[in-house]
Amino acid sequence: MRTGRLRTVHPVLWAGWAALAAGAVLCVIGWYGISGERFAERQLPYLASCTVPGAALIVAGAVLLTQGRNALAAARVEELYGLLVAAGSSDTDDAGRAAALPLAVSGDLLMVPGGTLWHRADCPLVAGKVEAVPVDAKLLAGGELGPCPICDPAGETG
Structure with missing residues (x-):
C-alpha cells in the first residue's frame, strides 16, 4: 500500500x-x-x-x-x-474491538544467543532464523529472559 x-x-x-x-x-x-x-x-x-x-x-x-x-x-x-x-x-470489527487473534501459538520456546527475550517458535521475529536455539530452562527460571512482547503479549509462559 x-x-x-x-x-x-x-x-x-x-x-x-x-x-x-x-x-x-x-x-x-x-x-x-x-x-x-x-x-x-x-x-x-x-x-x-x-x-x-x-x-x-x-x-x-x-x-x-x-x-x-x-x-x-x-x-x-x-x-x-x-x-x-x-x-x-x-482490522477492527464493527464494535470497534480489534480481532484478538494470537500472533504465535506454538508451545516451543526459542531464543537468540545473546538475546534477552524468549519467543514462541512461530514468532515472526525468530521464525526461519537458523541461529535461534531452544530456551534453556535455567535462564527462563532465573528470570534472565523476558517474554517477547510480539508473540506473548499476555505474559503467559509456554
Missing part, C-alpha cells in the same frame, strides 16, 4: 551536496594556486581565501547531508507509522 505523497529529496540534502561541491572546487583552486608558488609567504593567500573555506564547506556539507538523511528517515518512519495506524484501524 503506497501513499499518494511524492518522494522528494529533502532541501537540506541539496544544500549539503552544493556545499560539498563548492568546497571541493575551492580546495582545487587553492591547490592549483599554491602549486604555482615557490615561497610560503606567497602561498598563504591561497590557503586563506580558498583552501580553508573549501575545507569548511566540505565539513558543513557533510553535516547537512547527515542532517538531511536523518530528516528523511524520520519522515519515512512517520509514513510507516501512519500506514500501521491505518492498517490497525481497518
Whole structure:
C-alpha cells in the first residue's frame, strides 16, 4: 500500500551536496594556486581565501547531508507509522474491538544467543532464523529472559 505523497529529496540534502561541491572546487583552486608558488609567504593567500573555506564547506556539507538523511528517515518512519495506524484501524470489527487473534501459538520456546527475550517458535521475529536455539530452562527460571512482547503479549509462559 503506497501513499499518494511524492518522494522528494529533502532541501537540506541539496544544500549539503552544493556545499560539498563548492568546497571541493575551492580546495582545487587553492591547490592549483599554491602549486604555482615557490615561497610560503606567497602561498598563504591561497590557503586563506580558498583552501580553508573549501575545507569548511566540505565539513558543513557533510553535516547537512547527515542532517538531511536523518530528516528523511524520520519522515519515512512517520509514513510507516501512519500506514500501521491505518492498517490497525481497518482490522477492527464493527464494535470497534480489534480481532484478538494470537500472533504465535506454538508451545516451543526459542531464543537468540545473546538475546534477552524468549519467543514462541512461530514468532515472526525468530521464525526461519537458523541461529535461534531452544530456551534453556535455567535462564527462563532465573528470570534472565523476558517474554517477547510480539508473540506473548499476555505474559503467559509456554
